[in-house]
Amino acid sequence: MIGKPDIVIKKYKIVVFIDSCFWHGCKEHGHIPKSNSDYWAEKIEKNIMRDNMVTSFYKDAGWNIIRFWEHQIKQDLSIVIETITNLIENERIKQKNEQL
Numbered sequence: 001m002i003g004k005p006d007i008v009i010k011k012y013k014i015v016v017f018i019d020s021c022f023w024h025g026c027k028e029h030g031h032i033p034k035s036n037s038d039y040w041a042e043k044i045e046k047n048i049m050r051d052n053m054v055t056s057f058y059k060d061a062g063w064n065i066i067r068f069w070e071h072q073i074k075q076d077l078s079i080v081i082e083t084i085t086n087l088i089e090n091e092r093i094k095q096k097n098e099q100l
C-alpha cells in the first residue's frame with residue numbers, strides 16, 4: 001500500500017488517510033514555523049504534493065480514497081465514522097449487485 005493509509009478495507013477497496021494539520025498543510029491550522037521557515041515551507045509543500053500523488057494513484061487503481069484532516073477527527077468524529085460507514089454500505093450494495 002503506498003502512502004501508508006491509516007485504514008485499509010481491502011474487501012471494499014477503501015483507504016482512509018488522516019492528515020495531520022501541520023504536516024499536511026491544513027489551510028485552517030497549518031503554519032510554517034518561524035525558524036528555518038524555508039526548510040519547513042518546502043517540506044510541507046512536498047508532503048502536499050505527495051498527498052496529491054497518492055490520491056491519484058488510488059483513484060486510478062479504482063480504490064475509494066477518503067482523506068480526513070486531524071481537526072475533523074477532533075471536532076466531529078461521528079461525521080468521519082458516518083462517511084466511512086456510508087462508503088462501506090455503498091460498496092457492499094455494489095458488490096452484491098455485481099454478483100447477481
Ligand SMILES: [Zn+2]
Pocket residue numbers: 021026027028029030069070071072
Ligand atoms: Zn486543520
